[in-house]
Amino acid sequence: MNPPASPLTVLRRWFGFPAFRGPQQEVIEAIGQAGRQAGHALVVMPTGSGKSLCYQIPALAIVPPEVQPFDPWLDRRLVVVLSPLIALMKDQTDALQGRGIDAAFINSSLDRETREQRYRELAGGHFRLLYVTPERFRKAAFREAIQQREVILLAVDEAHCVSEWGHDFRPDYSRLAEIRSLLGEPPTLALTATATPACQADILRQLGLSAADVHRFHSGIERPNLELEVAEVGDEEAKLQQIEAVAEDRRWADGSGIVYCTLIKTLERISEGLRQRGIDHLVYHGELRRAERRRIQERFMTGEIPLVVATGAFGMGIDKAAIRFVVHAEVPGSLEAYYQEIGRAGRDGQPACCRLLYDPHDLMTQMQFIDWRNPDADFFSRLWCYLRERSEEVAAFGLEWLNAQLQSVSRHDHRLETALGLLDRYGSVAGPRPPECFRVTATADLPAVFRDAERLAEKKQRDQQRLYALVEYIHAEDRQAFLQRYFGVAPAVAEVADRRGSTSRPNP
Numbered sequence: 001m002n003p004p005a006s007p008l009t010v011l012r013r014w015f016g017f018p019a020f021r022g023p024q025q026e027v028i029e030a031i032g033q034a035g036r037q038a039g040h041a042l043v044v045m046p047t048g049s050g051k052s053l054c055y056q057i058p059a060l061a062i063v064p065p066e067v068q069p070f071d072p073w074l075d076r077r078l079v080v081v082l083s084p085l086i087a088l089m090k091d092q093t094d095a096l097q098g099r100g101i102d103a104a105f106i107n108s109s110l111d112r113e114t115r116e117q118r119y120r121e122l123a124g125g126h127f128r129l130l131y132v133t134p135e136r137f138r139k140a141a142f143r144e145a146i147q148q149r150e151v152i153l154l155a156v157d158e159a160h161c162v163s164e165w166g167h168d169f170r171p172d173y174s175r176l177a178e179i180r181s182l183l184g185e186p187p188t189l190a191l192t193a194t195a196t197p198a199c200q201a202d203i204l205r206q207l208g209l210s211a212a213d214v215h216r217f218h219s220g221i222e223r224p225n226l227e228l229e230v231a232e233v234g235d236e237e238a239k240l241q242q243i244e245a246v247a248e249d250r251r252w253a254d255g256s257g258i259v260y261c262t263l264i265k266t267l268e269r270i271s272e273g274l275r276q277r278g279i280d281h282l283v284y285h286g287e288l289r290r291a292e293r294r295r296i297q298e299r300f301m302t303g304e305i306p307l308v309v310a311t312g313a314f315g316m317g318i319d320k321a322a323i324r325f326v327v328h329a330e331v332p333g334s335l336e337a338y339y340q341e342i343g344r345a346g347r348d349g350q351p352a353c354c355r356l357l358y359d360p361h362d363l364m365t366q367m368q369f370i371d372w373r374n375p376d377a378d379f380f381s382r383l384w385c386y387l388r389e390r391s392e393e394v395a396a397f398g399l400e401w402l403n404a405q406l407q408s409v410s411r412h413d414h415r416l417e418t419a420l421g422l423l424d425r426y427g428s429v430a431g432p433r434p435p436e437c438f439r440v441t442a443t444a445d446l447p448a449v450f451r452d453a454e455r456l457a458e459k460k461q462r463d464q465q466r467l468y469a470l471v472e473y474i475h476a477e478d479r480q481a482f483l484q485r486y487f488g489v490a491p492a493v494a495e496v497a498d499r500r501g502s503t504s505r506p507n508p
Helices: 007-015 024-031 053-060 086-098 112-124 134-138 140-146 171-182 197-207 236-247 264-276 290-302 335-342 362-373 377-389 391-406 415-425 453-475 479-486
Strands: 040-044 077-082 103-106 129-132 150-156 188-192 214-218 226-232 256-260 282-284 307-310 323-328 352-358 493-498 501-506
Touching (some): 007 024, 007 053, 024 053, 040 197, 053 077, 053 129, 077 171, 112 140, 150 171, 171 197, 188 197, 282 290, 335 453, 335 479, 362 415, 362 453, 377 415
Parallel strands (some): 040 188, 150 188, 256 323
Antiparallel strands (some): 214 493
């Protein structure tokens, strides 16, 4: 085999950057370029700081740039990237392929014929870099194909999804230790923009890694170009006035903007108010068809219409440099979610406005969301009873009937939707759900996690504490400092810890 190319050579040859930024090169060296002197690393870097290069460079260093084309039959090494973001997978692979790099993704967006073709290519040695969701490892055909390869690096993007302490926990991410074992215990790189100290510790636990074996890189979360503002408002008219003031501010006229709403009904009212004011914009939320969401995203990315009013469904994987402002028209559910969303602003390093419109009444919405996101053990038990013992009635009368049997507080209660989604992710139910029809059946025993009343109550309490921390941030005198304390880092300091101890140095 040819010797690996140097990381800097790969960076300049394939990406056109003259030098690395922040701790990128140190991360690559720590995990072992192309598998040499392999180690593990946990990386916390701000959105837009180039985390993806930390796993793309090792994938390209397998064969020196001057040795082309890459022969899959001579070198079967592979970098695997686990990501929850299907849209981002396509965007990143399109960008890599545009540079002549053999990268691909496999996820549920592919039709059967394309998916099976990629399985064959994967097993045959194609692809230097492969993006997949963790759910893909449930499929026997995929497991068989990937075990034909030598995985030199497993990168876990959006690593906070691994942790039950994180704000976006996904059950299949809790199988990372099992996935690592299936792939032969490769060097592992976990990356995220937001992780509190408790979340970082849990990421390592879920990965099955000892803290002593992991290099840690924390480049801080400070984004000095972001103007963090809070405006207290009393009603929706005041919100519209604030949004209009930001959107028409000449300082932000050369870029794009995002207005975030929590509820679709609020989004629709805000959208109508902006139209009445003559402010052109796009509207994006999760109930739109996938093709329509994609079309809206493309119009925003090209700058055809530079303003979008959206729910939190918009923005995951958005990599647009000149977003000049992000306005939260409603209070988000946590500081983690808030920081992820404002992180989309000012990626070009130029000033950007991040204005949160604070109406105390919005907190009631978030508290209700916390209730909906956290069905208790009794709710799961009663649901399981219906799915197992009264399945014929459930099939005959449908989702609305089942919801009415399980709760009587409000027909808008979303605990059933949450519970079914979680059970599906744990592989405990099967069958179609709306909009096709509703014929869900239990396929296994109720997982122990949903029978543990104490654990479920603790999860709900953590969600409540995250919301309270957001309120503290709103009232803080120094919001940048508050964020630093919350995420457990000192201002303007990058922490680089390895198994020999830790050192600190200024953030370049």
